[in-house]
Amino acid sequence: xxxxxPGFYLILAGLMFTIGVVGVLVRRNAIVIFMFVELMLNAVNxxxxxxARMHGTxxxxxxxxxxxxxxxxxxxxxxxxxxxxARRRNSADVDGLHLLKW
Amino acid sequence: xxxxxxxxxxxxxxxxxxxxxxxxSPNAVHVALFLVVAQVALALAFLLQGxxxxxxxxxxxxxxxxxxxxxxxxxxxxxxxxxxxxxxLRGQRQVAIGLGLLLAAEVSYSILRGIHLAGLGxxxxxxxxxINQNPGNVKAIARLLFSRxxxxxxxxxxxxxxxxxxxxxxxxxxxxxASLFExxxxxxxxxxEQEREAV
Amino acid sequence: MTAGATLNGQxxxxxxxxxxxxxxxxxxxxxxxAFPLFGALLLLFFGRRIGQRAGVFASGxxxxxFLVGLILFATQLSHEGQQRTAYVHMFDWITxxxxxxxxxxxxxxxxxxxxxxxxxxxxxxxxxxxxxxxxDPRYPRFFCYLNxxxxxxxxxxxxxxxxxxxxxxxGVGLCSFLLIGFWFERxxxxxxxxxxxxVNRVGDFAFLIGIxxxxxxxxxxxxxxxxxxxxxxxxxxxxxxFGPGPxxxxxxxxxxxxxxxxxxxxxxAQIPLYVWLPDAMEGPTPVSAxxxxxxxxxxxxxxxxxxxxxxxxxxxxxVVAWIGALTALWAALMASFEFxxxxxxxxxxxxxxxxxxxxxxxxxxxAAMFHLVTHAFFKALMxxxxxxxxxxxxxxxxxxxxxxxxxxxxITGYTFLVGWLAISGIFPLAGFWSKDAILASAWHQGQxxxxxxxVGTALLTAFYMSRLYFRVFEGPLLVPDEVEAHNGRVHDxxxxxxxxxxxxxxxxxxxxxxxxxxSLILEHFLEPVVGRxxxxxxxxxxxxASTALVAGLAGIALxxxxxxxxxxxxxRASLYGRLKVxxxxxANKFYVDELYGRAIVLPGKALANFSAYTLDARGxxxxxxxxxxxxAGISExxxxxxxxxxxxxxxxxxxxxxxxxxxxxxxxxxx
Numbered sequence: 001x002x003x004x005x006p007g008f009y010l011i012l013a014g015l016m017f018t019i020g021v022v023g024v025l026v027r028r029n030a031i032v033i034f035m036f037v038e039l040m041l042n043a044v045n046x047x048x049x050x051x052a053r054m055h056g057t058x059x060x061x062x063x064x065x066x067x068x069x070x071x072x073x074x075x076x077x078x079x080x081x082x083x084x085x086a087r088r089r090n091s092a093d094v095d096g097l098h099l100l101k102w
Numbered sequence: 103x104x105x106x107x108x109x110x111x112x113x114x115x116x117x118x119x120x121x122x123x124x125x126x127s128p129n130a131v132h133v134a135l136f137l138v139v140a141q142v143a144l145a146l147a148f149l150l151q152g153x154x155x156x157x158x159x160x161x162x163x164x165x166x167x168x169x170x171x172x173x174x175x176x177x178x179x180x181x182x183x184x185x186x187x188x189x190x191l192r193g194q195r196q197v198a199i200g201l202g203l204l205l206a207a208e209v210s211y212s213i214l215r216g217i218h219l220a221g222l223g224x225x226x227x228x229x230x231x232x233i234n235q236n237p238g239n240v241k242a243i244a245r246l247l248f249s250r251x252x253x254x255x256x257x258x259x260x261x262x263x264x265x266x267x268x269x270x271x272x273x274x275x276x277x278x279x280a281s282l283f284e285x286x287x288x289x290x291x292x293x294x295e296q297e298r299e300a301v
Numbered sequence: 302m303t304a305g306a307t308l309n310g311q312x313x314x315x316x317x318x319x320x321x322x323x324x325x326x327x328x329x330x331x332x333x334x335a336f337p338l339f340g341a342l343l344l345l346f347f348g349r350r351i352g353q354r355a356g357v358f359a360s361g362x363x364x365x366x367f368l369v370g371l372i373l374f375a376t377q378l379s380h381e382g383q384q385r386t387a388y389v390h391m392f393d394w395i396t397x398x399x400x401x402x403x404x405x406x407x408x409x410x411x412x413x414x415x416x417x418x419x420x421x422x423x424x425x426x427x428x429x430x431x432x433x434x435x436x437d438p439r440y441p442r443f444f445c446y447l448n449x450x451x452x453x454x455x456x457x458x459x460x461x462x463x464x465x466x467x468x469x470x471x472g473v474g475l476c477s478f479l480l481i482g483f484w485f486e487r488x489x490x491x492x493x494x495x496x497x498x499x500v501n502r503v504g505d506f507a508f509l510i511g512i513x514x515x516x517x518x519x520x521x522x523x524x525x526x527x528x529x530x531x532x533x534x535x536x537x538x539x540x541x542x543f544g545p546g547p548x549x550x551x552x553x554x555x556x557x558x559x560x561x562x563x564x565x566x567x568x569x570a571q572i573p574l575y576v577w578l579p580d581a582m583e584g585p586t587p588v589s590a591x592x593x594x595x596x597x598x599x600x601x602x603x604x605x606x607x608x609x610x611x612x613x614x615x616x617x618x619x620v621v622a623w624i625g626a627l628t629a630l631w632a633a634l635m636a637s638f639e640f641x642x643x644x645x646x647x648x649x650x651x652x653x654x655x656x657x658x659x660x661x662x663x664x665x666x667x668a669a670m671f672h673l674v675t676h677a678f679f680k681a682l683m684x685x686x687x688x689x690x691x692x693x694x695x696x697x698x699x700x701x702x703x704x705x706x707x708x709x710x711x712i713t714g715y716t717f718l719v720g721w722l723a724i725s726g727i728f729p730l731a732g733f734w735s736k737d738a739i740l741a742s743a744w745h746q747g748q749x750x751x752x753x754x755x756v757g758t759a760l761l762t763a764f765y766m767s768r769l770y771f772r773v774f775e776g777p778l779l780v781p782d783e784v785e786a787h788n789g790r791v792h793d794x795x796x797x798x799x800x801x802x803x804x805x806x807x808x809x810x811x812x813x814x815x816x817x818x819x820s821l822i823l824e825h826f827l828e829p830v831v832g833r834x835x836x837x838x839x840x841x842x843x844x845x846a847s848t849a850l851v852a853g854l855a856g857i858a859l860x861x862x863x864x865x866x867x868x869x870x871x872x873r874a875s876l877y878g879r880l881k882v883x884x885x886x887x888a889n890k891f892y893v894d895e896l897y898g899r900a901i902v903l904p905g906k907a908l909a910n911f912s913a914y915t916l917d918a919r920g921x922x923x924x925x926x927x928x929x930x931x932x933a934g935i936s937e938x939x940x941x942x943x944x945x946x947x948x949x950x951x952x953x954x955x956x957x958x959x960x961x962x963x964x965x966x967x968x969x970x971x972x
Contacts (some may be wrong), residue, residue: 002104008110012114018205021202030340035172041139045156045160049156053230054226058230073166077268194949198955276900
């Protein structure tokens, strides 16, 4: 099968990454923000895979594996923290945490 | 029209569409589900590029475990909470959109120019296909994973243990005599209820 | 020509000048200054401990100076003509590169005259002050200032170079300020002191510029050398003999002389800087007598005489003479309508100083010095007499509230009478001879206009002084109300005051003997220094003298008609009616103070306000505060970046990321 050029995959990844960034800035729910971070990680995974294909090795895919594992660990701990904070304040709104200022 | 091109096209639209849909959904559960869709589409992309193992991992771990965890937490905190559409911080939305566009442009430009400069040629796909044929994708990954990338592997396993222990510490109730195995949950619950009322 | 070899070391700058009187450690003009200076310092630091003995102490020290002066005078007399000058180099004062100024003293005939006047009259006034200032809480300080003044005045008179002279010049100005404002709790006194100092400052500034001009043109500040340079410039054949420079061309000499004279108008209260002297009467009367009659104000006259070659080298003398004459007339007019007895005497001083400058201007230097000496006698006498009157009338100075005091205070009255006749130029008292000498000099120089002004002023002088005398000392007894209320007894001058009054009165009577036409003792004495002035013989001098005498008698007669006779009041009223405008103008001092106020003081205040409030408070402070406020403002605004909202911080991250990626993009593009 003739494959699609890797550039397109990279563009897609770039766009998804950008959308992830915008989402982090625009949304207010802590969990939703966290999900956009996961979106960014996914985009990066795509980039790694594409690079692996461009180079013709599987090293990039191994990196994706690691990203996956670390993402899992991070999500676990992060959600635990969000849960505790949101429970105490009865709200998952990130704007409520505004004391770290001048 | 090539089959792979067609599949790529569908995948492209779905992935991008799901991402955008995530952006515009006020409901957290919808956001999670759209993310799942995006991840599945990405798994398809992995398959198209000859990364079979990773595609499977993506579905199992990401879409299957991580997103489920997300959904659990959303449930715990209130499923039907909808985010208000007005933006309380002045200028935040404009900055975000502006910078987003800028970032998209720059990233695209960098990618294209970088590809051109890297000059890797198109032999990569063929080599990858050869590897996937000969030892097979999983074997090739395994060979590298347990030789060259052994240290990161062990480190990540350590990381997982730390994460688990950490979460357990975070989630326990602050009760002096409470043991992790004893069903003292109800008592501590009322304790916290009383604290809340006092405050 | 040998230099004046002295034990103190040679006057380095005068090695080629004549002069040969020898002085030793013991017989040294430096002692003249040292005694009162020592007294001033001692009273400054230990005044409180010395207490009421300060008066005797200070008088004693100045008396010692007088004795030294007499001894030096006697030494001079034992020498001849040119040999009567002593140059003393006390110490090296300023040595900067090639600019060297020493503390040099010059004792010659001119300076010894001034020395004797300052120390003699000064000692008498010190003694007078013992009684006058008794009971004053700052008694020791008064004598400290008086001694300090004497020290500075003697420095001025003995100075051998212009810089040391300037030190004395400024020093007497400072002491004048301190003494006028001695009772500084009174606003009038402290204002008068400030006014005196500021007006003097204007003159001193011109004086300083004159010093600069001379330092540049003649390359020296030594007075004998400057005078020599001016003389050389005058005589072209001298130039041929002595070669080029340093000599002062006429133009520069005129400019420098006029600048120095401008300083003299300030110090000696001539037009246009006389306005401080009438207000200076706020000070204690001994101060008025010493400083503003006998000594400080005569510094300008002395200076012109001392620098006479410089003045003669250009055309400055005309200015000097005319300003002197006009001032004499102007002040006499103002004195005629003044009611405060001290102010009348102040204007009289200004007027008589004008006479002295007139004399200097027509090269009658010895006549000027003669008048200086006699004026010191009778003016100091009259001031001290006025002080005695004030002392017994609880400080009253308005002549309209006094009358018939001669019978009540005989010593004061009769001594004042002597002074009055002397100043009016009545034969044979001292004033007759000295005033006549001046007028004769003017006539013989062909300056008939100046002579006429002088005669007119003589008439006015006699008039206003007679007016003062008649109103205060003659007629029925009249005392101010406060004295009436207490006990109505008017006491005469106490002993300490009388001790000063009587000798001065005697000197006013016989002082003319100093320079009688014929013997001309003073003139001959001063000749080696100031040159000879022509006073021809024949009938003319007697005619001139008679004219002056007639003018004086006419003035007295006029005053008699207006103030003694019973119909005087009516005459005065009719005169006032006919000449109202000029009389009111004269009574208001011709509005000169108001003019100065508008023209000079107000712009000065405006400039000061501008500098203080606009330039300093708003400009400079504004910049300083503004910088602070700018920083504060910037930080106020900049710290709002830390809003506390995590999403804002995330946006900031993103901005940074975008910038970094832009750099990558640029490099990729360039690559």
